[in-house]
Amino acid sequence: MxxxxxxxxxxxxxxxxxxxxxxxxxxxxxxxxxxxxxxxxxxxxxxxxxxxxxxxxxxxxxxxxxxxxxxxxxxxxxxxxxxxxxxxxxxxxxxxxxxxxxxxxxxxxxxxxxxxxxxxxxxxxxFGTIPIVDFVIWIILGVAFLFSKRNKLKSPYYFKMAWAFIALHIVVQSTQGFLIYKQFDKNYDQVALSANFIPWSYTVITKKEDTISIFQDNLFQEKKEIYVLHSNEDADLNTLFTELPQAKTLYDWSPFVVVVDDNDRIGVYDPRFYRNGQSFLFEYIEKNNTK
Structure with missing residues (x-):
């Protein structure tokens, strides 16, 4: 969080x-x-x-x-x-x-x-079932704070109730995420889940051989494929890892990565954080630096 x-x-x-x-x-x-x-x-x-x-x-x-x-x-x-x-x-x-x-x-x-x-x-x-910033939790605690200000004697009761609602929220959100994960798990080599800011909505990141597909999904509508990415699984990453140790760290840390190896650069990124054509967890070196 x-x-x-x-x-x-x-x-x-x-x-x-x-x-x-x-x-x-x-x-x-x-x-x-x-x-x-x-x-x-x-x-x-x-x-x-x-x-x-x-x-x-x-x-x-x-x-x-x-x-x-x-x-x-x-x-x-x-x-x-x-x-x-x-x-x-x-x-x-x-x-x-x-x-x-x-x-x-x-x-x-x-x-x-x-x-x-x-x-x-x-x-x-x-688990990827709760977003890092969860506004539902903020709202629950905000309501508890307002009620506690109106009746300070019952303040502990209101906050205990808030914790109960937070626990219920996490259980419901995670149960739905687990059910969605299982729908994808049987069809792909690897699957990762990332909860969206909108409750009960998830980004599902899948990998099959060298293809990474990213979907938006929830239990109440059809899944929507939003990105298809290609990973160059045959790329030699030794030079990258030698010159940029954090790339090796990212490779080990992520459930799976997309390997980029084109005319300009070689690198790896975590597709769970892929938005608008790029991932903010992307470690790479320019090809002219490897000569």
Missing amino acids: DTITHTLFGLALYGTVDKKNMDKNSKRAYLLTAVGASQIPDIDVISQWWDTNGLYQMWHRGITHSLFLTPVWALLFFLICLLLFKNKDIKLFLLGWLAVFIHVTSDLFNAWGTGYLEPFSNIRLS
Whole structure:
């Protein structure tokens, strides 16, 4: 999910806490833990500062998003609150753990995926059933916020209801995505799914031999083929990977890539992010650079 959504998740978790009998420091500790732990896995963006080998694509949403690291992040915020606010409430650890778990698990549902099982597995898990920016989730949390302002005593109830509706939304959206995925899976060598911003609407990316076809589909209308791409599977990528290590990273990171090898350039791109004739995840070198 995007940074705004993760922030909203943290605020919504804080909203579920009954704060009637809390002092100011306790409220600060809970707010810091809920919002901070909801953001901390994305600290991996700083790896760009020292990445000289083109590995950032693997590092981002990698080990910091591991399921096995979630209690470590929670303990970090528990210790921070102990240091800053002298608060020893074990519920802070549990809240931090829940916040981190929601972050790394919600990211599984985007096309980008995560290293959810690192360091025990390098597989990039991605369901692709929820868009990175999900306006349905924003609306649900916005409604809960408005109701909580009208009746502060029932604020935790409204946010708990919001979480229930978010869970229902994810289940419905992902179930439909799974059904669409299965319709394509039997006819193609590889299939990837990417949810659109419009609810219950999906982009389906398929590969059969050297042909990549991209469809728009949902359960309530006929699928529509929007792009057919050719991948030069016989291209020699050794020079590309040597001169541009991030191309090798992208090749390993993506479920499958389109290989471009023409008179001007050689490169690879991820077709899940193909829009208006290009993918923003495209690594290539000009042919004159290979001479």
